[in-house]
Amino acid sequence: MCAYVLVAEDDPKQAELVRRYLCREDHTVRVVSDGRSAIDEVRRQRPDLLVLDVMMPGVDGLDVCRVLRRDYELPVLIVTARKDAEDKLLGFDLGADDYVTKPYDPRELMARVRALLRRARPQADRSLSVGDLVLDPVRHTVHLGTQEINCTPAEFRILATMAASPDQVFSRGQLVQQAFGLDGNITERTIDVHVAKLRKKIERDPRYPAYIRTVYGVGYKVTDGRTIED
Structure with a gap:
């Protein structure tokens, strides 16, 4: 089950x-x-699951949970170094769906993620939409209006990564990391090749792309797709 997951964690290594x-x-x-x-990211593009650290600068994870629960129904997995039972109960009272205490086995975290996504399957089926471009992360399909676009798995990953955060500029390095993770066969040059192929499939005129746009030097x-800057 593929989904869009937002991770809020201030420790870069974690x-x-x-x-x-x-x-x-x-x-x-x-x-x-x-x-x-x-909070801003959930309001801009609601995720299928939020992995939320409690100890963060400014607004902490419990306050994030409190604010989001007023307007959104989405699975929230809280991750914290606090071991106090009162903190755990407060997290559940504020609307958290599950709770993991640091240090934890990443495999346990993934098992909890899978369980939460299974329980929230109707939300996980939600598509990513940017203008007339619609991606289904579960079925790995792409439509431009009524036309289905045949994408390779690599092309889909790149497109879905950017479509999850419309108008956000991704460097090639960020696309390698966020779309492919541990796959060492993907390089920044490979990203350019995949983007060129995607443009041939999606754009009316690949020379003047409206959906997948280049921000030069970034x-x-x-x-x-409403405006063209390239």
């Missing part, structure tokens, strides 16, 4: 470990390092 394990299971992953960013982003 965040990278979780991201890599999630990518191994073909999930699309977005990582933020503070509570305010977590990388690529997916837009709704």
